[in-house]
Amino acid sequence: MSEVCTHTQYPPHQHTHAPFHPSKHNSPSLLFVIVALTQEQLFFTISKTTQAFPLLVTSCPPSGYVKCLADPPVIGICLLAYGLMMKFAWDNYKSFAWGKNELRPLTRNGHIGNMFGGLRGASIVDSLDTLYIMGLMDEYNDAKEWVETSLDLNSNGEASLFEVNIRYVGGLLSAYYLTGEEMFKRKVMVLGEKLLPAFNTPTGIPRGVINLGSGTSWSWGWASAGSSILAEFGTLHLEFVHLSELSNNGIYTEKVMNIRKLLNKIEKPHGLYPNFLSPVSGNWVQHHVSIGGLGDSFYEYLIKSYLMSDKTDEEAKKMYYSALEAIEANLVQKSPGGLTYMAEWRGGILDHKMGHLACFSGGMVVIGADDGAPEKRQHYLDLAAEITHTCHESYSRSATKLGPEAFRFDGGAEATATRLSDRYYILRPEVIESYMYMWRLTHDPKYREWGWEAVEALEKHCRVEAGFSGIRDVYAQTVSHDNMQQSFFLSETLKYLYLLFSDDDLLPLEDWVFNTEAHPLPVVRKSCLQGEGGTHDKTTSE
Structure with a gap:
C-alpha cells in the first residue's frame, strides 16, 4: 500500500475539548507551594499573599545564590511569585481599566490608544x-x-496590521489551541x-495600516516614501498559516508566501x-538594516516558520x-570589553x-542552533x-537592574544608554525571553538566576x-x-x-512555537499512515 498523509492533528484536548492542564506538566500549583513551605514561610498564605509578596520576592531565592534555584520547593515559590505578579497586574487592570486596552496604574484608569x-x-486577549x-x-x-x-470586531478605526495580528489574532488562536473553545476560533476567523x-x-x-470596517489600507505617515516595514509584513506567517489550517482556506498562506516570493526575487x-x-514597486526604499525595531521579528519568523512546519519548510530554513x-558578516561586533552585540x-x-x-536574538539563535550546518552548532x-x-x-x-530601550558601544560606552531618550524601560520582555530559551536548551542555572534578578527589579521599581508601570530612566x-x-x-x-x-514539558518547544507576542501555536505536522485516502496536515502538541 502507498503512504498518504493524514489530516491536521491538533493537540488532543482540541478533539475532546478537555482543557489543557498545566498541572499535568509538573508546574506547581499555588496549593503545592503553600504545602511545600516551612512553618515560618507559611506566613505567606493565599489570603495574605498580596500584602506579603514583596517580602517573598526579596527573600527567596537569595540574590546570587544559584543552588537555591535547583530546589523544587524554591522553584515552586518562584512560580507562585510569577502567578501572583500576574494576578496583581490582572486584578488591577480589571478593577480600573476593564475593557480598555491597557491600564494606567498611577491614575487608575484605562488607555485605549490608536493602534488597534x-x-x-x-x-484581555x-x-x-x-x-x-x-x-x-x-x-x-x-x-x-x-x-x-x-469583543466587538465591527470596529471602524485605523488599525496596525502588525499589532492586531500578533496580539488579537495570535491571542485568540492560542486560546483556541489551548482550550478547544470554539468561540475563540469563530472570533479569530472573522478578524482574520x-x-x-x-x-x-x-x-x-x-500596507501597515488598515481600517477594519472599510478595508481601506495605507502606509504609516512616518514610513519613508510610503513604504511598508519589514518587521510588520514579515511577522504574519505563523498566524496566517494557522488561519488557513482552521478555515481550510489557503488564501492566508498564499498571502504570506507571496511576500516570501518577492523577497527572494x-x-x-x-x-x-x-x-x-x-x-507599490517592490523595491527597497532605504538601506537601513536592524535586528531591533523595524526588522526584528521578520528574522524570528523565518526560523519559527521552519520549526512550526515540523522542519519541512526548507525555503524558510534557507532564508x-x-x-x-x-x-x-556585517552586523555582529565585539566591543573592546569583549561584549558581542548586533549593530x-x-x-x-x-x-x-x-x-x-x-535582545530577542539570543533566543532566536539558540532555537535554530541544532538545525544549521552540523559544524556550526556549537558556534550558534x-x-x-x-x-x-x-x-x-x-x-x-x-x-x-533593568535595561534601557537602547544601549551603545561607542565613545567609551559599553552596554549602556548614553542618550537620555534611550534610558526608559517599558516592561519589555525580550531579555527574559532569551533567558527562557537559553535555559530550555542549555539548562545553565545562571539564566534562572538572571531571571530572578529581573523579578526583584520589577518588584522594586x-x-x-x-x-506595574514602566520607568523613565533605568x-x-x-x-x-x-x-x-x-x-x-x-x-x-x-x-x-x-x-x-x-518544567520543560510545559509547552515543550518541539511541539509549540511562540509568536512574537509569546502566544503559543502548535507545530503543524505531516503524518503518513498506510492505506487511507486523502492528504492533509497534522498539527500536534503531544
Whole structure:
C-alpha cells in the first residue's frame, strides 16, 4: 500500500475539548507551594499573599545564590511569585481599566490608544493564554466571558496590521489551541478575514495600516516614501498559516508566501534585508538594516516558520540561515570589553547601538542552533550565549537592574544608554525571553538566576499600588513611572518568567512555537499512515 498523509492533528484536548492542564506538566500549583513551605514561610498564605509578596520576592531565592534555584520547593515559590505578579497586574487592570486596552496604574484608569482600530480589550486577549497556563482559572473565565460577549470586531478605526495580528489574532488562536473553545476560533476567523484587504497592493506586500470596517489600507505617515516595514509584513506567517489550517482556506498562506516570493526575487545588499520596502514597486526604499525595531521579528519568523512546519519548510530554513550569515558578516561586533552585540547598518555605515528589542536574538539563535550546518552548532550556541550575556549586562550596569530601550558601544560606552531618550524601560520582555530559551536548551542555572534578578527589579521599581508601570530612566536612583502597564507585560514578560522556572514539558518547544507576542501555536505536522485516502496536515502538541 502507498503512504498518504493524514489530516491536521491538533493537540488532543482540541478533539475532546478537555482543557489543557498545566498541572499535568509538573508546574506547581499555588496549593503545592503553600504545602511545600516551612512553618515560618507559611506566613505567606493565599489570603495574605498580596500584602506579603514583596517580602517573598526579596527573600527567596537569595540574590546570587544559584543552588537555591535547583530546589523544587524554591522553584515552586518562584512560580507562585510569577502567578501572583500576574494576578496583581490582572486584578488591577480589571478593577480600573476593564475593557480598555491597557491600564494606567498611577491614575487608575484605562488607555485605549490608536493602534488597534477601535478594537478593545487588548490586555484581555493578550492575557488569555497566560492566565490559562498559570492555572488562574477564575481570571481566565472572566477574560473568556468578555471576549465572548464584549469583543466587538465591527470596529471602524485605523488599525496596525502588525499589532492586531500578533496580539488579537495570535491571542485568540492560542486560546483556541489551548482550550478547544470554539468561540475563540469563530472570533479569530472573522478578524482574520478583516485583515486581508491590506494585501490589495500592486505587489501583494501589505500596507501597515488598515481600517477594519472599510478595508481601506495605507502606509504609516512616518514610513519613508510610503513604504511598508519589514518587521510588520514579515511577522504574519505563523498566524496566517494557522488561519488557513482552521478555515481550510489557503488564501492566508498564499498571502504570506507571496511576500516570501518577492523577497527572494529582489536583490539584497550584502545579503541583508533593509527595513523599508515599497508596496507599490517592490523595491527597497532605504538601506537601513536592524535586528531591533523595524526588522526584528521578520528574522524570528523565518526560523519559527521552519520549526512550526515540523522542519519541512526548507525555503524558510534557507532564508533564515542565509540572513544569519549576512548578519554575522556585517552586523555582529565585539566591543573592546569583549561584549558581542548586533549593530545597525545604514547604507554600509555601522551604528554601534543595540536596542532592547534586538535582545530577542539570543533566543532566536539558540532555537535554530541544532538545525544549521552540523559544524556550526556549537558556534550558534556560543553566539546565542554571548548575545544574551550582553543583554544581561545592559541590565546589570543600570541602577535599577533593568535595561534601557537602547544601549551603545561607542565613545567609551559599553552596554549602556548614553542618550537620555534611550534610558526608559517599558516592561519589555525580550531579555527574559532569551533567558527562557537559553535555559530550555542549555539548562545553565545562571539564566534562572538572571531571571530572578529581573523579578526583584520589577518588584522594586515597577510595581506601584495599582499595577506595574514602566520607568523613565533605568539609571536613576529614584525612579519616575510612565503610568502604563503594557499588555505585552501580561502576555510576554510574565509568561516567559513562568516558563523559565517551569518544567520543560510545559509547552515543550518541539511541539509549540511562540509568536512574537509569546502566544503559543502548535507545530503543524505531516503524518503518513498506510492505506487511507486523502492528504492533509497534522498539527500536534503531544
